[in-house]
Amino acid sequence: MKKRPFKPFGEVSALTLGGGGLGQVWGKTTRKEAVATVNLALQEGINHFDVAPMYGKGEAEKVLGEAFKGQRLDGLNFTTKCSLGSLADKQVYDRLNFSLTKSLENMNMEKVNLFLLHSQLREDDFELSNFNEMREKNSTSLSSYFNAVIPAFEKLKREGKIDHWGIGGLGQNKALIKAINHETPPEAIQCVLNPLNS
Numbered sequence: 001m002k003k004r005p006f007k008p009f010g011e012v013s014a015l016t017l018g019g020g021g022l023g024q025v026w027g028k029t030t031r032k033e034a035v036a037t038v039n040l041a042l043q044e045g046i047n048h049f050d051v052a053p054m055y056g057k058g059e060a061e062k063v064l065g066e067a068f069k070g071q072r073l074d075g076l077n078f079t080t081k082c083s084l085g086s087l088a089d090k091q092v093y094d095r096l097n098f099s100l101t102k103s104l105e106n107m108n109m110e111k112v113n114l115f116l117l118h119s120q121l122r123e124d125d126f127e128l129s130n131f132n133e134m135r136e137k138n139s140t141s142l143s144s145y146f147n148a149v150i151p152a153f154e155k156l157k158r159e160g161k162i163d164h165w166g167i168g169g170l171g172q173n174k175a176l177i178k179a180i181n182h183e184t185p186p187e188a189i190q191c192v193l194n195p196l197n198s
Contacts (some may be wrong), residue, residue, distance in 0.1 A: 001045025008114055008164040008187050009048070009077045016048040017041040022063045023056025031063060038067035042076075050190075052081040052118055053103060061106035069108055078109065081118035081168070084140050089148035096152045100161055114188055115153065115162040120171030121145055121179055142175050150184050164188060 006012040020026055022034045038049070051060040061080060068076075082099040084092065100115060119140040140149065145167075153165035166188030167179060179186060 001047075006188075008166075012077060013045055013047045015041075015046055016050050017046050019049070019051030019055040019060030019063075022051065023054075023058075023060030025055055031059075031066065034060075034063040035067045038063060042067075047075055048077045048079070050079040051103075051107075052083075052116075053099060053106075054081075054083060054118070058102070058106050061103050065106055065108040073109070077113040078107065079114040079116060080107070080112050081116040083118040083138055084149065085119055085138055086140060087144070087148075089144055092144065092148035093152035093155060096149075097156065097161075100156065104161070111161050111163065113163045115156065115165045116188070116190055117145070117149060117153075117165075117167045119168070121167065121175040122172045123175045123178075126172055126175070139171065142178060145179060146182065150182075154184075166190065 002014040003011045004014050017038065021029070022037065041049070049064055051064060053061065055061075064078065080100070080103045082096050082103075084095060087095055096115075100112070104110065104112070117140065119138050122139045122141060124141045124143050153162070156162045157165065164187040166186040167176075167190070169176065169189050169191035176189075180189070
């Protein structure tokens, strides 16, 4: 497996095992098949595993928890996420921490290497009616991101629950550019690349 430089991790396998299939997002499978998939990925040199609570209502995370139970995790990297939506700033840390705590419990791990905001960023004055209903529920304003999300992520780092944090690459383009150019930029961005729709 080829390795590529990836700033938060140093070096990462050219391929990542995503958790959609492990969580049965793309169709029905069994836990046994999903664990076998993780083991095959590991055998083939994949060292980055990307999951989220919404992948099978925690199933993808539980698959990793079972597959890696009792194993050394040296050289492996794990990403999970939290869909935040629109919350009052004072609720942001509690929501991120609650989601992360549940994810760590599902994965039988003490920390994750990368924790991503699974919400779409938007400018505060962006007309929400321009989003479809699903995107509207899953959007976070830039002011909340700057004033509450970044401090919450940094607090989770200080607490030793995450190594790095970042954002998903979806949302309003202007908002994403402002987030990237902020004085405290995300340490990683999960970009969407679809060769069939590029």
